[in-house]
Amino acid sequence: MEKKNIDWGSIGFGYIPTDYRYVANFKDGKWDEGTLTTDPNVTLNECACVFQYAQTVFEGMKAYTTEDGHIVTFRPDLNAERLANSAKRLEMPAFPEDRFVDAVVQTIKANEAYVPPYGSGATLYVRPYMFGSNPVIGVKPADEYQFRILTTPVGPYFKGGAKPITIRVTDFDRAAPHGTGHIKAGLNYAMSLHAIMDAHRQGYDENMYLDSATRTKVEETGGANFIFVTKDNTVVTPKSNSILPSITRRSLIYVAEHYLGLKVEEREVYLDEVKDFAECGLCGTAAVISPVGKIVDHGKEICFPSGMEEMGPTTKKLYETLTGIQMGRIEAPEGWIKVIE
Numbered sequence: 001m002e003k004k005n006i007d008w009g010s011i012g013f014g015y016i017p018t019d020y021r022y023v024a025n026f027k028d029g030k031w032d033e034g035t036l037t038t039d040p041n042v043t044l045n046e047c048a049c050v051f052q053y054a055q056t057v058f059e060g061m062k063a064y065t066t067e068d069g070h071i072v073t074f075r076p077d078l079n080a081e082r083l084a085n086s087a088k089r090l091e092m093p094a095f096p097e098d099r100f101v102d103a104v105v106q107t108i109k110a111n112e113a114y115v116p117p118y119g120s121g122a123t124l125y126v127r128p129y130m131f132g133s134n135p136v137i138g139v140k141p142a143d144e145y146q147f148r149i150l151t152t153p154v155g156p157y158f159k160g161g162a163k164p165i166t167i168r169v170t171d172f173d174r175a176a177p178h179g180t181g182h183i184k185a186g187l188n189y190a191m192s193l194h195a196i197m198d199a200h201r202q203g204y205d206e207n208m209y210l211d212s213a214t215r216t217k218v219e220e221t222g223g224a225n226f227i228f229v230t231k232d233n234t235v236v237t238p239k240s241n242s243i244l245p246s247i248t249r250r251s252l253i254y255v256a257e258h259y260l261g262l263k264v265e266e267r268e269v270y271l272d273e274v275k276d277f278a279e280c281g282l283c284g285t286a287a288v289i290s291p292v293g294k295i296v297d298h299g300k301e302i303c304f305p306s307g308m309e310e311m312g313p314t315t316k317k318l319y320e321t322l323t324g325i326q327m328g329r330i331e332a333p334e335g336w337i338k339v340i341e
Contacts, residue, residue, distance in 0.1 A: 004113045008120035011155040013286065018124075018151045020110035022103045025133070026093050026145040034103060034147070036110050042146070049132030049142035056186040057086035058129035060285045061247075063108045063151070063340065065118040066328030071340040073108060073126065074326050076101045078247045083128060086183035091141040095130060101338070104128065107149045108340050114153045118327065121156040157287035162319075164293030164308045165205035165282075167221065169271065170195055174209035174219060174242075181219070181242035192222035206282065208295060210271060211240060218269040221282055224290065225249040228269065229279035229314045231305075235262050236277070238269040248283045248322075254333065255321045262314070275302045279312030289319045 006016075017040050024034030049055045059079045066072055080100035087094045104126060108115070116122035128149045132142025172195040175181025180188055192207075199207050208226075211217040218226055218238045225246040228236040235256040237249055256262040274280070280292040293308035294301060306312030311319060324330035325337075 001113050003115075003117060006114075006116075006153065008116045008122045008153070009155075011122055011153060013154045013157055014152075016114075016152050016154075018111040018114045018153070020107060021151070022107045022147075022149040024095070024099075024103070024147045026147070027143075031093070031095065031099070031147070034099070036106060040150070042148070044133055045135045047135035047137055049134065049136040052136055053132070053139060054185075054187045054190065055090055055092065055132035055142055056129065057083060057090060057092065057131075057184055058127060058186060059083050059184060061104070061126045061128075062285060062326075063115050063124040063126055064326055065115055067118055068328055069118070070328065071108065071112055071115050072326075072328070073104060073338045073340065075247055075251065075336050076104050076338050077335070078250070079104075079128065082184060082245065082247070083130070086185055087130060089180060089183045090185060092130060092132065092145055095147045100128065103147075103149055105338065105340055107151055111151045112340070114151065116153055122153055125152050125154045127151070157290075162287065162289070162291055162311060164291040164304075164306070164310070166203075166294040166296065166308075167206040167208050167282075167292055168199055168202065168204040169295065169297040170199065170207040170209060172198075172207065172209070173212040174222065175212065177211070177213050177242055179242060181240075182244060184244060189223065196222050204296065206290075211242070216270055216272070218271055218274065219243050224282035224284035224287075226269070227252060227281045227283050227289070227315070227318075228274070228277040229312060231276070231278045233262060233278075233314055234265055235314070235318070236265045236267065236269060239266045240268070246284060248285055248288060251336070252283055252289070252318050252322055255318055255325070258333070259321050259330075260314075260317055271297070278304065279306045279315045280304050281311070281315045281318075288323055289315055291315055
């Protein structure tokens with residue numbers, strides 16, 4: 001299929017509508033067959049549960065053109081599983097995981113003209129989401145739901161390369177110990193908006209959230225997991241029941257151990273020990289890894305030896321290996337790459 005006439009090198013990380021999106025509805029206790037539609041608009045009652053009580057969950061993933069010209073997506077089965085877990089936590093009916101993967105494939109295939117070419121630095125961002133759609137005024141779950149998938153071509157998260165960022169230790173809490181921090185619910189992101197805008201106004205790129213119970217342990221940022229590297233080259237990621245189980249983080253841990261031969265630790269990470277790490281990064285779908293050069297803890301600066309000019313050497317190897325797998329330059333573990341036939 002001929003690609004759309006888009007200047008792939010100049011697009012940013014924003015919304016550009018594509019031709020098709022997927023829609024399925026849950027009513028009378030079951031999901032309908034689902035369909036592709038060209039209509040980008042959603043029509044809902046003013047009292048729909050999603051508007052009143054924020055009953056909505058979502059996922060984020062990407063489609064790529066590999067070096068050999070195939071269109072692929074990365075580990076969609078894990079997105080399907082995570083969306084199902086998120087839905088269950090908010091008393092929503094899980095969209096069947098096999099149908100999720102099929103719907104993702106259908107939507108990408110229908111919009112393959114919008115999948116950027118290999119080497120452009122751009123990708124097709126895929127956003128599956130689900131929400132309570134019928135009117136609800138008493139505080140309770142909806143009875144009807146809509147599952148949708150939209151796609152939009154996006155440019156590289158960092159134009160001109162990934163420069164290390166400066167983050168702060170925030171006094172805001174992201175999630176309670178037994179709350180919803182471990183699921184991808186819209187409400188988690190809504191509550192982080194003030195904190196991130198406040199950080200920006202103070203001159204910081206992001207927030208480091210601590211555990212709300214003791215405020216001594218590192219959790220995550222508003223939209224990414226932390227990854228640290230020790231001075232003896234061990235890769236460390238925080239472990240907590242109130243952080244999102246990032247697919248990118250899980251993949252990087254596997255890459256570190258099985259591709260790079262590094263020691264890996266998933267454990268509680270205390271703020272007091274952060275100053276002893278050699279490298280720090282934030283990992284997620286959008287950027288894969290964002291290097292962190294400095295953390296400011298209430299005026300006290302923690303500067304990593306990797307510096308403010310470029311990614312640390314181990315972080316860079318992790319980034320290059322995982323993106324190499326995603327783009328087809330490096331052989332992937334079995335089941336990681338879903339080819340869009």
